C-alpha cells in the first residue's frame with residue numbers, strides 16, 4: 106500500500122469504512138489518521154494501518170503462533186488461537202494492534218442501514234488489527250479481479266478514500282500500480298531503522314505544494 | 319461442625335489465628351477481584367493499549383525471580399556437593415514451588431483468554447521467547463512438584479492416614495540430584511529468557527540490549543537466595559517450629575554480599591552504557607528512571623536500599639553477624655530485585671515513542687494499577703505467605719536440624735567428586 110500524504114485531507118473516511126467492513130468497536134481503530142504537523146501553513150496527516158511488516162515483530166514473538174504470515178505476506182491473526190497475552194502489542198513498533206478489553210455488543214454505528222459487515226466480530230480478550238481486507242482480496246481474486254485495480258478486490262479504505270490518497274497493489278510485481286508510483290516518486294516508511302521492512306510506503310508532502318499523480 | 323467452630327473460637331485470637339484471618343481476608347478480597355476479572359474482562363483494570371502489562375506482570379516477574387533460590391541452592395547442594403546446606407535447599411525448594419504457583423496465578427489473571435491457557439502448551443511458535451518461557455516454566459513446575467513431594471510427605475496427618483503414599487513421596491528424595499540437574503537446566507533457560515522477552519523488543523530501545531537476559535538471571539539468583547535466607551530467619555524468630563543453623567545462613571549471606579559487589583559493578587557499566595550517547599527513546603526512558611517519575615524507585619529502591627546498603631551490611635562483619643542487620647540486608651536485596659523488575663517492565667511502556675516522521679519523538683504516559691489489580695495482586699502475595707506459613711508450621715520447611723540421614727542415606731555422585 107502507498108499512502109500519498111499530499112492528497113490526504115484527514116477526512117477519516119477510511120477509518121469509517123474500515124469500521125463498517127470489519128465490524129470494529131467504535132472505541133478501537135485499525136487505521137488511525139494522525140496529525141503529522143504542518144507544512145507551509147497546511148495541516149499534514151498520516152493515516153496508519155498495520156504496516157504488514159516483512160519481518161513482523163508481532164509474528165516473531167507470539168508464543169502460540171496466533172499471529173502469522175500468509176503466503177502473500179499479509180500478517181494475519183488467528184483469533185481462535187490467541188491466548189490474549191498481549192506480547193504482540195508490546196512488540197509492535199507502530200501501535201497497530203488494539204485489544205478487546207471489553208466485549209463489543211450492540212449496534213455498530215459505522216455500519217450503514219443498507220449494508221452488513223463482512224467480518225466476524227472478535228471476542229473479548231484478544232488483540233485485533235488491520236488485515237489489508239484479505240477477505241476482499243481473496244474473494245476478488247477468485248473471480249479473476251485484480252486487487253488495487255478492481256474495487257471489489259481492494260481494501261475498503263482504499264476504495265472509499267475520496268481523494269485517492271491510498272493506492273493498493275502487488276509490491277512484488279514490478280509493473281503494478283504501486284511499484285510504478287514508488288519508482289516515480291520519493292517515498293519513505295515508518296521507523297525504517299528497525300528493519301521490519303513495512304509494506305506501507307508514504308509519499309511525503311512536497312515543499313512546493315505540488316500534488317503529483 | 320461444632321468442633322470446628324470451637325477450634326476456631328479458641329484459636330482465632332492467638333497470633334497464628336490472627337495471621338491466618340488477616341491472610342484470609344486478603345484472599346477473600348482477591349477471590350472477588352479475580353472472579354470479577356474473569357466475569358467482566360480486563361476492562362476493569364487500568365491496563366491500556368499503551369501500557370498492556372502492569373502490576374500483575376510485575377508480580378509474575380518478581381515471584382519467578384525470588385523463586386530462583388530453589389534451583390540455585392539445589393544445584394549447590396546436590397550438584398556441587400555442599401551437603402551441609404541441604405536444609406536451606408529444602409526451604410528454597412518450597413519457596414520456589416510457592417513462587418511459581420503465584421506466578422502462574424498472576425499470568426492466568428493477566429491473559430485475555432484464561433480459558434485458552436492450555437493452547438500455549440499445544441500450539442508452538444518456537445521462535446517466540448514467551449513460548450520458551452512458558453514451556454520451561456511448565457516443565458520446571460513439574461520438577462518442583464516432584465521436589466516438594468518429600469517435604470509434603472513430612473505432614474503428620476498424611477503420614478498417619480496414608481503411610482504408603484507418604485513413603486512413596488519421601489522416596490522422591492533419592493532422585494534429588496537428577497531433579498536438581500533438570501531444575502538447573504530449565505531454570506537457567508527461562509530465568510534468562512524472561513529477560514530476553516524484554517531484551518529482544520526493538521521497538522522499545524530501553525529494553526533492547528543483550529544483557530537483559532543476564533541481568534534477569536543474576537537478579538533472580540540474588541533475590542531467590544536472599545528471600546530463602548530471610549524467610550528462614552524470620553520463621554525461626556516467630557515460631558519454635560522453625561530452626562535455623564545460624565552459621566550456615568551467615569556463610570551464604572557472605573557469599574551473597576560478594577555477589578552483590580559483582581551486581582553493582584555490572585549496574586555501573588550498564589548505567590554508563592545507557593548514558594554515554596544519545597539514542598532516541600532509550601535516553602528519554604533512562605531519564606524517566608534517573609530523574610523522572612521512577613527516579614525514587616530507581617535510586618532508592620534499586621540502588622541505595624536495594625543494592626548498595628545491603629552489600630555493606632552483608633560484607634561488614636559486625637552487621638552480618640547481627641541477626642537483625644543481616645535480616646534487614648537480605649530483605650533489602652529482595653526489595654531491590656522487585657524494584658528492578660517493576661521499573662524494567664514499566665519504563666518501556668511509559669516512554670512512548672512516536673513513529674511519526676519529524677515529530678517530537680518521545681512522550682511519557684502514566685499507569686497506576688486499579689483497585690481490582692491491587693486486590694488480586696495482594697491476594698496472590700497473601701497466597702504465598704499462607705503457603706509458607708503452613709509449610710513452616712506443618713511441613714518443617716525451615717528446620718536446619720534435618721540432615722540427610724533423616725531422609726535415609728543418600729549417596730550423591732557429585733559429593734564424591736568434591737571429596738576427591
Ligand code: SF4
Pocket residue numbers: 154155156157158161162163164180196197198199200201202234301
Ligand atoms: S505493524 Fe505491528 S501489527 Fe502490523 S505487522 Fe508490523 S508489527 Fe505486526
Ligand code: SF4
Pocket residue numbers: 166167168169170171172186187188189190191192193194231232
Ligand atoms: S496476544 Fe494473541 S496474537 Fe498477540 S502474542 Fe499473545 S497469543 Fe499471540
